[in-house]
Amino acid sequence: EAGVAQSPRYKIIEKRQSVAFWCNPISGHATLYWYQQILGQGPKLLIQFQNNGVVDDSQLPKDRFSAERLKGVDSTLKIQPAKLEDSAVYLCASSFGGTTDYEQYFGPGTRLTVT
């Protein structure tokens, strides 16, 4: 079974530029998550989708971050404009979904450097 795919793997941009990340979850997984992992810290949830609806985006900086999951499959996370403090690894994860599903499968992440 193919895992969670993410692209690009690395991205370097200047502050105030925009950037987008793409995630393709495991086939059949209804729940999709985006996490931000700053160096030296654990992942922090940015947004959670159930199919194509948002379940939790309470920690998403909505003035600059946006995410969508059209058709309940792939997802994109966008930052516009980027700030230096956005430098981090952005992880996508998916799970089968449902009230008793806990196991999240993670992609390799996109390492963003903002200069």
Added chain:
Amino acid sequence: AQSVTQPDIHITVSEGASLELRCNYSYGATPYLFWYVQSPGQGLQLLLKYFSGDTLVQGIKGFEAEFKRSQSSFNLRKPSVHWSDAAEYFCAVARYSSASKIIFGSGTRLSIRP
């Protein structure tokens, strides 16, 4: 709100030696507890999880963890480490009512001495 503390930022052990990584959680009720491993350039992989029942949980790659409610701890152990175990280890907690929302600790980096 729930939280997770991993007091050790970096641990070095010799290959073949035993390992224990510490994790303390803060949560008013019975939590769901997890250990994940992250190798360089890789995503996180679930090692084991605890929801209820036997407090000693077996995971993949020879790891185990013990839930101790009285100490609010969920320490990860392995009797004999291999060089391939060098990685970052994250303890995590989720609420019973919302098991899909996981809070991660800050991680412990494990180095293996040849």
